[in-house]
Amino acid sequence: MIFLTMKVAKQTFKFFILVSFLFANAFAMADNSSKDPVVSGNKVDTAEEIREYISHHLKDSHDFHFYTHNESGTHYSFPLPVIVWTSNGLKTFMSSAFHHDDAGQVIVDKGDTKLVKIHSKIYELDQGATSVNFDAEHHATNAHKVLDFSITKSVFGMLLTGLLMLLGFGALARGFKKGKSVPTGFSRVLEPLVIYVRDEIAKPNIGEKKYRKFMGFLLTVFFFIWILNLLGLTPLGFNVTGQIAVTACLAIFTVVIYMFSGTKDFWAHTLWMPGVPVILRPILAVIELVGFVIIKPFSLLIRLFANITAGHFVVMSLIALMITLKASFGPVVSTGMSLLLSLFIMVIELLVAFLQAFIFTMLSSLFIGMAVEEHDDHH
Amino acid sequence: MYNLIGAGLIVIGGGIGLGQIGGKAMEGIARQPEAAGKIQTAMIIIGALLEGLAFGALILGK
Numbered sequence: 001m002i003f004l005t006m007k008v009a010k011q012t013f014k015f016f017i018l019v020s021f022l023f024a025n026a027f028a029m030a031d032n033s034s035k036d037p038v039v040s041g042n043k044v045d046t047a048e049e050i051r052e053y054i055s056h057h058l059k060d061s062h063d064f065h066f067y068t069h070n071e072s073g074t075h076y077s078f079p080l081p082v083i084v085w086t087s088n089g090l091k092t093f094m095s096s097a098f099h100h101d102d103a104g105q106v107i108v109d110k111g112d113t114k115l116v117k118i119h120s121k122i123y124e125l126d127q128g129a130t131s132v133n134f135d136a137e138h139h140a141t142n143a144h145k146v147l148d149f150s151i152t153k154s155v156f157g158m159l160l161t162g163l164l165m166l167l168g169f170g171a172l173a174r175g176f177k178k179g180k181s182v183p184t185g186f187s188r189v190l191e192p193l194v195i196y197v198r199d200e201i202a203k204p205n206i207g208e209k210k211y212r213k214f215m216g217f218l219l220t221v222f223f224f225i226w227i228l229n230l231l232g233l234t235p236l237g238f239n240v241t242g243q244i245a246v247t248a249c250l251a252i253f254t255v256v257i258y259m260f261s262g263t264k265d266f267w268a269h270t271l272w273m274p275g276v277p278v279i280l281r282p283i284l285a286v287i288e289l290v291g292f293v294i295i296k297p298f299s300l301l302i303r304l305f306a307n308i309t310a311g312h313f314v315v316m317s318l319i320a321l322m323i324t325l326k327a328s329f330g331p332v333v334s335t336g337m338s339l340l341l342s343l344f345i346m347v348i349e350l351l352v353a354f355l356q357a358f359i360f361t362m363l364s365s366l367f368i369g370m371a372v373e374e375h376d377d378h379h
Numbered sequence: 380m381y382n383l384i385g386a387g388l389i390v391i392g393g394g395i396g397l398g399q400i401g402g403k404a405m406e407g408i409a410r411q412p413e414a415a416g417k418i419q420t421a422m423i424i425i426g427a428l429l430e431g432l433a434f435g436a437l438i439l440g441k
């Protein structure tokens with residue numbers, strides 16, 4: 001009986017977490033709708049404000065910013081650590097030291113170095129300077145950028161994803177290690193997905209003989225992208241797979257892997273294509289090399305980046321509809337419209353989140369398959 | 380202005396391409412429903428390649 005109560009309590013706790021998470025979502029949306037276009041007497045251009053808000057969301061930032069209460073000017077956010085390498089060595093502090101300033105007004109004094117944040121980038125003031133001077137194009141004239149190793153929002157998202165994957169797949173692997181043939185709990189959800197990646201993506205594209213070596217990479221990339229895409233749909237405001245640096249890094253992994261696992265046949269076909277006139281072979285070699293080294297990874301990284309960025313942009317624009325149409329349709333109609341539209345686009349985004357992870361893994365395994373293929377039939 | 384016209388042209392081209400892919404895949408599935416899975420996978424791959432091309436052009440034009 002006690003066991004049963006404990007089990008129920010555990011379930012209730014999980015349920016409570018889930019419900020509070022959903023409510024957090026609702027609140028985050030509610031805050032958006034209650035945002036007044038009038039700030040302390042000054043009329044603010046709502047469209048401009050929304051555009052700024054969206055572009056701010058699409059970029060990486062040094063803190064989690066949920067919303068700002070316009071009347072009181074209070075920011076609802078929580079800080080993340082800033083780790084920078086300045087000309088005077090390593091400096092660490094929490095991003096709350098900047099007090100949400102993004103225009104270089106607040107100067108963080110770390111003894112021998114003064115640091116400011118301008119447009120989400122951290123600058124170090126030159127020796128002797130006490131405030132930032134800007135030129136006509138709003139570039140800082142007496143400050144320079146520093147090497148930034150901060151745990152930004154995106155880095156935090158990636159670490160969180162890594163932790164989630166470690167927990168989930170660690171449990172799955174431990175279950176198999178113990179000799180259980182059927183996984184239990186959450187592993188039961190993960191196992192079919194792993195099997196799916198193996199049977200539908202890796203095996204048909206790489207081949208029965210060689211797929212095993214690349215499963216680690218393919219599974220990691222698949223779940224990494226998928227979980228990050230899904231995290232991007234939560235109101236936490238992650239946009240990690242919409243950062244071009246992240247997708248570029250993933251594409252570089254793929255290139256390095258297929259370049260270094262290329263067989264003799266692959267290189268022969270790339271550099272000295274058999275079966276075509278000798279005069280054409282150098283031209284073909286250049287085309288093939290450019291294709292493998294530049295075009296294929298470029299299309300991989302652009303696809304993921306552009307899809308996720310465009311998706312976030314559309315979702316946020318539709319949510320912002322309730323503010324832009326408030327004046328002409330009234331609060332109830334505009335909110336209902338935006339709720340309906342953003343609900344449908346969210347469902348599509350759920351599909352896109354999976355599809356992009358699938359496509360990235362699929363094309364990676366296709367390219368790897370091209371590289372490791374052995375030609376039995378010589379032409 | 381010109382980049383907006385370019386973006387429109389890219390979307391037209393990509394739309395025609397995607398329409399061709401989707402339409403032919405539908406025809407293929409209607410003729411041979413048991414090959415639906417394979418056709419779908421191939422369709423998604425070609426769609427993704429096309430998408431990469433179109434997005435690349437959009438990013439370059441921006």
